[in-house]
Amino acid sequence: MAExxxxxxxxxxxxxxxxxxxxxxxxMEAEGPLxxxxxxxxxxxxxxxxxxxxxxxxxxxDAVSLALKKxxxxxxxxxxxxxxxxxxQCISSTYxxxxxxxxxxxxxxxxxxxxxxxxxxxxxxEAGFARRAVAVTSSHFCSAxxxxxFPLEYxxxxxxxxxxxxxxxxxxxxxxxxDQGPWVRAVTLGRIRDLGITxxxxxxxxxxxxxxxxxxxxFRDTGEDPExxxxxxxxxxxxxxxxxxxxxxxxxxxxDIRSRHKDCGLMLYDRERQTQxxxxxxxxxxxxxxxxxxxxxxxxxGELNRVLFVATGALMSPTSVQQGESxxxxxxxxSLSARRQEP
Amino acid sequence: MAExxxxxxxxxxxxxxxxxxxxxxxxMEAEGPLxxxxxxxxxxxxxxxxxxxxxxxxxxxDAVSLALKKxxxxxxxxxxxxxxxxxxQCISSTYxxxxxxxxxxxxxxxxxxxxxxxxxxxxxxEAGFARRAVAVTSSHFCSAxxxxxFPLEYxxxxxxxxxxxxxxxxxxxxxxxxDQGPWVRAVTLGRIRDLGITxxxxxxxxxxxxxxxxxxxxFRDTGEDPExxxxxxxxxxxxxxxxxxxxxxxxxxxxDIRSRHKDCGLMLYDRERQTQxxxxxxxxxxxxxxxxxxxxxxxxxGELNRVLFVATGALMSPTSVQQGESxxxxxxxxSLSARRQEP
Numbered sequence: 001m002a003e004x005x006x007x008x009x010x011x012x013x014x015x016x017x018x019x020x021x022x023x024x025x026x027x028m029e030a031e032g033p034l035x036x037x038x039x040x041x042x043x044x045x046x047x048x049x050x051x052x053x054x055x056x057x058x059x060x061x062d063a064v065s066l067a068l069k070k071x072x073x074x075x076x077x078x079x080x081x082x083x084x085x086x087x088x089q090c091i092s093s094t095y096x097x098x099x100x101x102x103x104x105x106x107x108x109x110x111x112x113x114x115x116x117x118x119x120x121x122x123x124x125x126e127a128g129f130a131r132r133a134v135a136v137t138s139s140h141f142c143s144a145x146x147x148x149x150f151p152l153e154y155x156x157x158x159x160x161x162x163x164x165x166x167x168x169x170x171x172x173x174x175x176x177x178x179d180q181g182p183w184v185r186a187v188t189l190g191r192i193r194d195l196g197i198t199x200x201x202x203x204x205x206x207x208x209x210x211x212x213x214x215x216x217x218x219f220r221d222t223g224e225d226p227e228x229x230x231x232x233x234x235x236x237x238x239x240x241x242x243x244x245x246x247x248x249x250x251x252x253x254x255x256d257i258r259s260r261h262k263d264c265g266l267m268l269y270d271r272e273r274q275t276q277x278x279x280x281x282x283x284x285x286x287x288x289x290x291x292x293x294x295x296x297x298x299x300x301x302g303e304l305n306r307v308l309f310v311a312t313g314a315l316m317s318p319t320s321v322q323q324g325e326s327x328x329x330x331x332x333x334x335s336l337s338a339r340r341q342e343p
Numbered sequence: 344m345a346e347x348x349x350x351x352x353x354x355x356x357x358x359x360x361x362x363x364x365x366x367x368x369x370x371m372e373a374e375g376p377l378x379x380x381x382x383x384x385x386x387x388x389x390x391x392x393x394x395x396x397x398x399x400x401x402x403x404x405d406a407v408s409l410a411l412k413k414x415x416x417x418x419x420x421x422x423x424x425x426x427x428x429x430x431x432q433c434i435s436s437t438y439x440x441x442x443x444x445x446x447x448x449x450x451x452x453x454x455x456x457x458x459x460x461x462x463x464x465x466x467x468x469e470a471g472f473a474r475r476a477v478a479v480t481s482s483h484f485c486s487a488x489x490x491x492x493f494p495l496e497y498x499x500x501x502x503x504x505x506x507x508x509x510x511x512x513x514x515x516x517x518x519x520x521x522d523q524g525p526w527v528r529a530v531t532l533g534r535i536r537d538l539g540i541t542x543x544x545x546x547x548x549x550x551x552x553x554x555x556x557x558x559x560x561x562f563r564d565t566g567e568d569p570e571x572x573x574x575x576x577x578x579x580x581x582x583x584x585x586x587x588x589x590x591x592x593x594x595x596x597x598x599d600i601r602s603r604h605k606d607c608g609l610m611l612y613d614r615e616r617q618t619q620x621x622x623x624x625x626x627x628x629x630x631x632x633x634x635x636x637x638x639x640x641x642x643x644x645g646e647l648n649r650v651l652f653v654a655t656g657a658l659m660s661p662t663s664v665q666q667g668e669s670x671x672x673x674x675x676x677x678s679l680s681a682r683r684q685e686p
Contacts (some may be wrong), residue, residue, distance in 0.1 A: 001471050008422075008446055010472055051666050079351075080532065087660070088431040090451045094658035098535040103351055105459065105532055105656075106673075108433045108449035113567050116448065120463075123641075127344050127470035129353055140384045189423065189448055192441040225652070315437035328441045330449075 002126055005026070006221025007020035007202030009188045015340055016125035016184050017177035019132065023293035024063045030278075032269045038168075039066045045142065045167050053091060056140035056169075056255075059285070060085070060096030063171035063292075065137050066105070071173050078102045078173070079130035080240035082117035085138050085284050086110060086140040086165075087147060092138050102134075110313030111236055112190070112278040113137040114170060114288035115332035118309070121222030122184035122334065139283025141165045148200075148318055161202040163238045163282035166268055170288030172296065178340060182299035182307075182309025184264060185342075186335035188221065191212040192315065194328035200321045203282055204241020204265070210329035211237060214249040218333050219255045226257045230306045233295060234331070235264030235287025241312075242266065264290035264311075287311040299338045307336045345469055349564025352389040352531045358521035359468035359527050362475065363414025366636035367406045368628075369484070369510030371620075375612045376549030378635040381511075382409045388485065388510050396434060399483035399512075402628070403428070403439030406514035406635075407479050412643055414516050415607060422473035425460035428481050428627050429508075430490060435481050436664045445477075453656030454550070454579055456480040456531070456644045457513060457631035458675035461652070464517040465527035465677065474520035482626025491543075491661055504545040506581045506625035509611055513631030515639065521683060523651075525642035529678035531564065533557040535658060536608070537671035543664045546625055547584020547608070550655035553672035557653060561676050562598045569600045575651045576638060577674070578630025581623030584655075585609065590627075607633040607654075630654040640680045640685060650679045 002010040003114035022039040030041035040062060043223035046063075047055040060083065081100060083093035097104060110254070117135035124130040142152055144165035150156035174184065195215045197206040211234050219225065226232060237245055242263045249255060249318060264287040265280035291309055298304040312331040345353040365382040373384035375661040383405055390398040390405075398462045403426065411417060424443060426436035427450035440447060441452065452459035460478035467473040485495055487508035493499035554577050562568065569575060580588055583607045591597060607630040608623035634652055641647040657668040 004472075009633045047446055053662055084449075084451055086432070088662060089429070089453065089658070089660035091658070091660045094535060094673075095381050095663060095668060098537050098658075101534060103532040104535050104673060105463075106427075106451035106453075108451040109425055110432065110449075120448075122472070123472060124466075127466070127472070129347075129466060129470070189446040191444060192437060192447050266362065313433070315432070315441075317432035317434045319396055319431060320434045320438060323396065325438060326438055330437075330447060 008217050009221035011186045012126045012184060014172045015124055015252050016122045018182050018296055019173045019175045019177055020067050021172040022063050022066030022070060023289040024059045024169045025289055027066055029063050029268060029294055031165060034293045039040045045085030052140055052142035052218060053087060054137050056092040057096035058091055059169035060136055060138045063169040064134055067171040067173050075100050075102050077131050078134055080105055080124060080133040082107055082114045082120045082133060083136045084108045086144055109330060110315055111282055111284050112285045112311040112313030112330050112332050114291060115311035115334050117189040118172055118334050119189060119332055122187060124275040125174050125176060132173055134171055134173045136171035137288045138169035139165050139285035141167045143176050144283055152167055158278055160263050161279050162278040163203055163265060164277035164281050165283035166286035167279045168289035170292035172199040172292060175310040179198055181338050181339045182296060182336045184334055185337045188214055188218045188333040190331045192328045192330050194326055196326045202240060203314045204238040204279060206314045206327035207329040208237055208244035208248060210331040211245050211310055211312045212254060214331035214333050216254040226255050226260045229260050229306045229308050230262045230304045231262060232257050233262055233264055235311045237263045237312060238265040240279045241275040270306045303337055305338045307335045309336060348426035350423055351560050352529055352564035354529045355469045355527060357469055359465045361525050361639055362516045362518045362520055363410050364515040364635040364639045365406050365409035365413060365631040367402045367413060367512045368632055371510050372509060372611060377636045395483055395485035396430060399435040399481050399486050400439035402512035403435055403479055403481045406512040407477055410516050415532035418443050418445050421475050421477055423448055423452055423467060423476040425463045425476060426479045427451045427456045429487055450576050453658055454487055454625060454627050455654040455656030455673050455675050456627045457634060458652055458654035458677050461515055461677050462530040462532060462675055468517050468519060477514055477516045479514035480627040480631045481512035482508050482628035484510045488628055493590040500619055502544045503621050503623040504583050506546055506608060507620035508626035509624045509629035511628030511632035513635035515635060524681050524683060525639060525670060525679045526683045527677060528680045531557055531561045531676040533674045535671045535673050539669045542667050545583060546657045547581040547622060548587055549657045550672040551580055551584040551587035551591060553674040554588050554653055554655045555597060557676050559597040569598050569603045570653055572603050572649045573647045574605060575600050575603045576605055576607055578654045579625040580606045580655060583610040583622045641653045642679055645681055648681045652677045652679060
């Protein structure tokens with residue numbers, strides 16, 4: 001049974017293993033620093049489909065299929081799928097996974113969805129509700145642009161605080177297992193935090209306060225310090241949000257994470273070379289694919305020992321922004337380790 | 344610890360109690376058969392807000408506040424809120440609950456969200472992840488019409504298979520407790536089922552196959568029969584979907600639920616008098632408010648002993664329908680009882 005630490009953190013006493021995973025991406029992601037680590041990349045970002053939305057569904061389907069295959073598993077080995085995405089009514093997930101035939105738990109956490117889903121899958125395994133469950137999410141630059149901003153054909157100007165929605169999906173299968181890690185050691189589900197940002201071209205600023213709050217909460221709840229971790233990976237704050245996160249933590253007397261911190265939005269692309277990404281990557285698929293292409297493999301290989309994965313989401317819609325609302329953020333945290341129990 | 348029955352059903356060994364609840368509704372809901380049982384109804388369906396979306400957020404906020412108040416609780420007594428809704432990016436939930444200050448787990452199950460959220464809250468309490476958690480959802484006729492169908496001003500014609508999106512919200516607090524029920528005894532999270540319905544004015548037909556599948560699954564998993572229940576409440580199939588559900592169950596050799604079955608979409612309104620609802624009610628708030636205004640109180644008063652609450656969702660979006668996709672459905676089931684343990 002999980003042990004509650006402080007107010008918001010659950011330490012898993014019987015830590016579930018991340019059994020297998022897969023990352024799928026498009027052309028831009030293939031050309032980024034992690035491109036070689038993806039399980040599947042496609043030059044053609046339609047993924048053979050006739051709409052961008054169907055392409056995104058296809059990525060989720062492929063990510064789950066590949067994750068299962070890499071783990072020597074079939075859909076019948078899963079008791080639940082936890083999935084969600086950015087599209088209206090989460091259609092990438094529902095259409096992408098409708099043929100999977102596994103009980104479906106729809107999630108919505110905007111770009112925090114991978115941490116939210118991975119947390120839920122892990123908690124279900126820890127509680128014995130499932131032997132295995134998969135967490136999956138996705139985003140697609142083209143489906144997100146036309147839904148949240150402008151039709152691609154319009155060629156809208158992007159301010160430098162803009163982030164680039166990743167065309168990517170990540171899926172991770174969690175299950176009982178003591179042989180091979182990494183393991184999920186703790187979970188902190190976040191609270192909504194809204195500091196009044198209204199600029200929808202600056203999502204990093206809207207989400208940084210939530211990342212700060214969840215990190216402060218985790219360190220307060222556990223008594224650990226950032227130096228206990230090899231990597232604190234937020235997603236997807238980009239360059240602007242990253243700076244704000246450091247400033248906010250300093251201002252609030254929070255932990256100094258700078259020596260351990262990287263943001264998934266800055267890991268997925270090379271901003272020097274891929275200048276069109278402006279402040280960095282974003283979208284549910286950004287942190288999900290960085291997790292599955294880079295973080296989980298590095299933990300299994302022993303190149304990383306302990307990692308905090310802190311995906312962040314902006315809980316707005318074009319409608320709420322048009323109605324003058326500010327943009328609330330949320331951040332969910334999953335603590336991963338290459339070891340099942342700490343010495 | 345929960346016991347897995349068959350493939351998909353979790354029997355809760357230490358059943359969480361539904362501690363308190365509240366239902367909030369609009370004018371049409373107040374005039375329906377359950378109107379007198381709502382905790383709050385408003386003649387003015389703007390709920391004092393300047394947009395329909397903000398009105399819907401307000402309903403969720405009020406439903407949670409009232410549920411807490413009725414239970415003698417404050418937000419600090421909750422470890423989690425499980426919430427979701429029909430609006431793009433689930434903004435009724437995120438904006439309605441952003442000031443609650445409770446760790447927020449965003450869900451998406453379309454009109455099945457109340458059963459999904461209640462299931463998750465119950466499982467979290469059963470596993471010891473939370474002492475108390477609240478499940479909440481909402482829908483609003485005016486925000487749903489303009490998002491899914493036509494602007495209200497357009498005065499679009501509705502075919503007779505149409506359902507009427509309820510302007511309502513329901514919230515239920517689940518927690519450890521042995522004194523006063525009802526109790527959550529079992530949970531079956533559903534699988535996506537798509538029989539190829541493409542008519543978005545006939546959601547009942549799109550969702551009936553999922554309701555049939557989840558009910559068949561539950562009865563197969565548990566070995567129980569429909570006569571063990573005083574009420575099997577689906578939501579929101581309406582008149583067309585109800586008939587299809589009965590036909591499908593007969594065709595598939597499933598359980599005959601007719602003597603016990605009522606649909607929340609047919610309980611919320613009086614179709615003879617409120618003819619504008621056509622085939623009945625729908626929307627996340629429909630089954631949520633029927634649960635909180637009628638089912639939970641009747642269980643506590645002992646007027647109902649055992650109830651299956653089976654909320655159904657259509658996992659489509661206007662975009663997916665425009666792209667020629669069929670409409671997948673899902674149904675999640677929560678088994679409720681006035682007694683903590685069966686004799």
